[in-house]
Amino acid sequence: MHKKLLIATVPLFLVSMFTYAQTDDSLIIKRIMDEVLLNGKAYSNLYKLCKTVGQRLSGSAGMYKGELWGLDALKAAGAEKVYLQECKVPHWVRGQKEFAVFRTSKQIGGQVFNVLAIGNSVGTGEKGISAQVIEVRNFEELEQRKTEIRGNIVYYNYPFNKTLLHSAYGDAVRYRGGGASGAAKYGALAVIVRSVTGAYDDNPHTGALRYNDSFPMIPAVAISTKDADKLSGFLKSKYHNEELFLRTNCVMKPDTVGHNVIGEITGSEHPDEIITIGGHLDSWDPAEGASDDGTGMVQSIEILKAFKAIGYRPKHTIRIVLFANEENGGKGGAKYAEEAKTRNEKHIMAMESDGGAEYPRGFGCGMTKEQYAKVLSWKKYFEPFDADKFSFSEGGSEGADIGPLQTNFKTAQFGLNTTGQRYFDMHHSALDVFEKVNAQELNLGAAVMASMVYLVDKYGL
């Protein structure tokens, strides 16, 4: 099919490089779009990543396989320099499958729950923990019931509020991130957290937690949304005094070595001014990290390929960065900014895609008001693709990996925004697989990213 379509678009490709100066930007953007939609490699790159590498949590064998995949993919896309940037990364290992069950009572003995240890958490050890479960709706209720907590397991049953649309995740993820230490403060032995998802099924969703050094580190698991309700049902019944047995086998090993994988094209006019574009290489272990963040990487890589295919030579140096360790440490993004500072590099723009590859609705723009005014003047180029919803935050960060550049350099930041309502159904769960990604939506995102990079590269910011 691609072959046929290529023929149909040949006339566009006949426009030579030398006519660029006279060519309307909308025509070049259309060429970028056509190139990515018809000949893009993002989808096949993603397939290879998902099916031959799979999960690639920091420190795992998958991480190293993923780095090799990244080097290859960047070279194939036309990067002139491809290299690794070393950084220390945490090495958390899940170990054997988690187990949570009511087993003391004859009546409800054997009620097993779908749980998944939360990343970075300590394990219970072989012997596990048996304790009563105290269900709280939120941190306020935990506070009110703080005297009941000691020696028990705290169960945060905070629902994902679908009516908040794009803010629902941020609202609910507080319990996964800070719930363990919040409960440890009052003597809890472990925590169970309702999975941070709007989906209603049997898949628990993992993700990272952060321990507060002031309190003991206690085990933490996420529970699937269906089992969250089942557990809640038991805790409201006459069985609420039953002890739950919880066993997790995860362990945090010593830090190990990981890498940012970087591919670069040197700028023709401003080789010392850098545009960074990226997604993150690491992914959670229950699945393939297709949407989180395989899609962000292959979209970023596609930009190099698209520029080359249409014969556009960037004025600024373009760096595609596949960041290490976004999920449970952020060490790759931090390292990249740190190295940039050490070398006194000038970073004019950074762009990140880390919200899945649903239909692209536009960009979050973290920059100065003056820069944003310029970006808004380009809105018209994104209208034909329904990708012209821009939002602004003055000097804001637009991604976990590019954020540190903002802090150091006042680099204009772009985060790809998508419709994003399916993403958290699969995010950090066994459902984050290649088959959930739509090729056309993936390509549209890449093409929209490439178009914005083209404009910034051509006109500056």
Add this chain to the structure above:
Amino acid sequence: MHKKLLIATVPLFLVSMFTYAQTDDSLIIKRIMDEVLLNGKAYSNLYKLCKTVGQRLSGSAGMYKGELWGLDALKAAGAEKVYLQECKVPHWVRGQKEFAVFRTSKQIGGQVFNVLAIGNSVGTGEKGISAQVIEVRNFEELEQRKTEIRGNIVYYNYPFNKTLLHSAYGDAVRYRGGGASGAAKYGALAVIVRSVTGAYDDNPHTGALRYNDSFPMIPAVAISTKDADKLSGFLKSKYHNEELFLRTNCVMKPDTVGHNVIGEITGSEHPDEIITIGGHLDSWDPAEGASDDGTGMVQSIEILKAFKAIGYRPKHTIRIVLFANEENGGKGGAKYAEEAKTRNEKHIMAMESDGGAEYPRGFGCGMTKEQYAKVLSWKKYFEPFDADKFSFSEGGSEGADIGPLQTNFKTAQFGLNTTGQRYFDMHHSALDVFEKVNAQELNLGAAVMASMVYLVDKYGL
């Protein structure tokens, strides 16, 4: 989960009906949104339709089961009057599985292709057709090669042009709709049409054709996109003279009786002024008609339920119509408009959802300039949901089923528009199943539709 979330939104529900006049429209729209997103029944209604009714092509047993499902669903949603409107519908039957194979040559004998008879087409009969295949890229090439056509099978290998985004379907569907008669004009025995889809797989996509009475009715099949390329490969090889054997067992039976299924709430102030909202009941036979157009029906039905749940009593009569026979005749929409004319009904607005339930990006608006100016003044209410992309066509039709009302009554028309890039991957194929629909996107579409109906009902157009 829903139970928990309800509690969280109770304060909104305490706002009594009597305070409506003072309540900001954005607050009511937020209540509609919250109600649909948290308590909507669209997804479970769709599940029941897909899994207990399944395909419901006009004249099939599924059509009648679907009508009964519709009556129940409309009653459950709070319709005060629920009734059937009889109309004659075509009764096309696919019969036994289609078969296309190269079987004359020893070298490539047994090469079977995934084909599906195109709806409304005649069959080849038991004996099938054996003939050489002439591949053409488009109608222009057919015209150039018209002297070669007689006695052969014409293969339209026109690709779905993904770069056209929302226009790609309209561009490519001409070959499915008019290809058979176009080739019959020059003496072709049958036609094969590349499936009208951007997906690249083994699923052929059916749909309707229209015969031109001036030429013989010849059999027509759609071929999967992968097999389209395989066939094209053979036709470019030394085997291009091989005869393809094609057998289809479809037959057009005499018209039969179907029904528009209608549920109504009588308007409190203008009972004689009608707002029609609908999707179509019939669906193609390879799958469950989940996205085409189960989603349009359940979204429409959801509007009644949402109004009742928040205590909003419409001023105008609201009619939810599950239209018969959109797919291969359009008899339901035509009958509805005809009856409305006979009864001299006043129709102030019609809305249709028949493009799947991906993220709603807004509405196509077919109306007067003055009406559209009013609609644009409401844009702000749709911005928080990213559903504020409105397009305008003066006096245009915004759907196959509501279009006839425009012709007769100058009824303002709204067609729900979505991001729509996944829809044609499954459309009219074995992939159009419940599992491809996302609950949150489905509900967002229903909520956006309900919000627009609320505004038109309250302020008129």
